[in-house]
Amino acid sequence: MYIFVINSGSSSIKYQLFRWPVEQPVCSGLLERIGLADATITHKVFTAEQEQVSQRSLPIPDHAAGLREVVRLLTDPEQGVLRDPQEVHVVGHRVVHGGEAFAATTLITPAVKAEIKRLFSLAPLHNPANYLGIEVAESLFPQARQVAVFDTAFHQTLPPKAFRYALPTSLYSEFGIRAYGFHGTSHQYVAAQAATYLGNPTAKIITIHLGNGCSMAAVLGGKSVDTSMGFGPLSGLVMGTRSGDLDPSVIFHLIQERGYEPVQVQTLLNKNSGMLGLTGFSDMRDITKALLAGDPAAELAYDLYAYRIQKYIGAYAAVLNGLDAVVFTAGVGENDARIRALVCRNLEFLGLHLGETRNEECTKELREINQAEARVKILVVPTNEELAIARQCAELLTA
Numbered sequence: 001m002y003i004f005v006i007n008s009g010s011s012s013i014k015y016q017l018f019r020w021p022v023e024q025p026v027c028s029g030l031l032e033r034i035g036l037a038d039a040t041i042t043h044k045v046f047t048a049e050q051e052q053v054s055q056r057s058l059p060i061p062d063h064a065a066g067l068r069e070v071v072r073l074l075t076d077p078e079q080g081v082l083r084d085p086q087e088v089h090v091v092g093h094r095v096v097h098g099g100e101a102f103a104a105t106t107l108i109t110p111a112v113k114a115e116i117k118r119l120f121s122l123a124p125l126h127n128p129a130n131y132l133g134i135e136v137a138e139s140l141f142p143q144a145r146q147v148a149v150f151d152t153a154f155h156q157t158l159p160p161k162a163f164r165y166a167l168p169t170s171l172y173s174e175f176g177i178r179a180y181g182f183h184g185t186s187h188q189y190v191a192a193q194a195a196t197y198l199g200n201p202t203a204k205i206i207t208i209h210l211g212n213g214c215s216m217a218a219v220l221g222g223k224s225v226d227t228s229m230g231f232g233p234l235s236g237l238v239m240g241t242r243s244g245d246l247d248p249s250v251i252f253h254l255i256q257e258r259g260y261e262p263v264q265v266q267t268l269l270n271k272n273s274g275m276l277g278l279t280g281f282s283d284m285r286d287i288t289k290a291l292l293a294g295d296p297a298a299e300l301a302y303d304l305y306a307y308r309i310q311k312y313i314g315a316y317a318a319v320l321n322g323l324d325a326v327v328f329t330a331g332v333g334e335n336d337a338r339i340r341a342l343v344c345r346n347l348e349f350l351g352l353h354l355g356e357t358r359n360e361e362c363t364k365e366l367r368e369i370n371q372a373e374a375r376v377k378i379l380v381v382p383t384n385e386e387l388a389i390a391r392q393c394a395e396l397l398t399a
């Protein structure tokens with residue numbers, strides 16, 4: 001059978017079609033820079049002998065246009081890999097916010113869809129795109145079982161002292177106001193890869209997921225014990241377009257003194273802040289170009305981005321009472337050696353000793369980038385949210 005996985009991020013759509021249970025990828029793709037002038041789609045088809053890659057730039061104004069293009073590629077009479085959409089038995093969807101209702105992978109029903117929709121305002125860049133992906137998949141693969149895998153699920157192991165806010169208890173008990181945490185599928189996947197590599201299932205690991213959205217997790221023995229995103233995917237690290245941590249007084253000031261409407265503040269913090277607000281660019285490759293051209297705003301933005309990560313490393317080393325490995329993953333974490341070097345700078349006292357030449361190497365495999373004799377491993381672990389989602393779908397349906 002086939003499992004098709006759709007992973008809508010805030011700036012990208014990733015998809016993979018797997019032959020199951022052999023976990024063999026049949027095709028995969030990445031639509032990136034959605035909403036920017038030069039969006040691209042990379043589509044790969046895997047056969048026993050080779051990997052065929054096609055890439056092109058095209059206008060992709062939003063996730064709906066992106067999904068239409070994915071469907072067209074999959075079912076294209078000449079290049080498409082699906083002769084008959086009926087061959088797809090399961091569609092796995094990354095759903096970012098599961099709220100209090102969903103602690104685990106769930107078969108999608110009308111009630112589940114309604115709950116995902118109810119959570120739109122808490123993850124405005126994600127849940128609407130995830131919902132759309134479900135509706136598109138339901139019409140394209142009407143006979144398939146649709147499954148939701150939630151970003152929040154892995155962080156359900158956080159202890160109350162980590163997930164509760166110091167607000168009146170009634171806000172938690174009545175409205176579910178607490179930290180949920182996101183990118184859970186990715187944190188879980190890379191932490192597991194790292195623990196296997198270390199040969200230590202009880203390892204103390206800090207995972208750093210740096211995509212367009214960015215978050216960190218403190219992972220102890222394979223369980224998330226703290227994470228930098230909270231009630232929605234807005235707190236913590238500096239991101240492509242999101243501010244990360246911010247004194248809430250700024251919000252009151254904007255509303256009370258500067259005449260902002262609440263929805264304008266929501267848009268400001270989610271869509272116009274972060275690296276975009278600091279530099280005019282949200283995509284790290286554009287910011288690198290600006291930096292190399294001597295733009296001081298790009299230099300400050302890089303410093304601020306790395307400094308925030310360093311503060312969380314310090315915090316999570318304390319939370320874990322030690323450290324065995326730090327893991328970099330996702331678009332920026334896997335590819336941007338400059339960020340990794342800035343993050344590891346001056347953290348020798350924690351045992352982080354970056355191997356500069358190793359850091360500059362570029363492969364698609366798990367790799368160690370610390371100096372050879374260092375006690376704490378610094379790892380680059382490519383994430384594979386799609387494979388992790390497909391596995392969770394298969395587990396649910398065979399349980």
Ligand SMILES: Nc1ncnc2c1ncn2[C@@H]1O[C@H](COP(=O)(O)OP(=O)(O)O)[C@@H](O)[C@H]1O
Nearest residue numbers: 009011012211212213283284285330331332335
């Ligand atoms: N080769 C690269 N060098 C630096 N940054 C990169 C590279 N490739 C991708 N990125 C960055 O990764 C980010 C997107 O990461 P990704 O994990 O795909 O995002 P998301 O899933 O949140 O949409 C963008 O900021 C992009 O610039």
Ligand SMILES: CC(=O)OP(=O)(O)O
Nearest residue numbers: 009010182211213233
């Ligand atoms: C939760 C989140 O921020 O996801 P992404 O990084 O894929 O936008």
Ligand SMILES: [Mg+2]
Nearest residue numbers: 009010211212
């Ligand atoms: Mg992502």
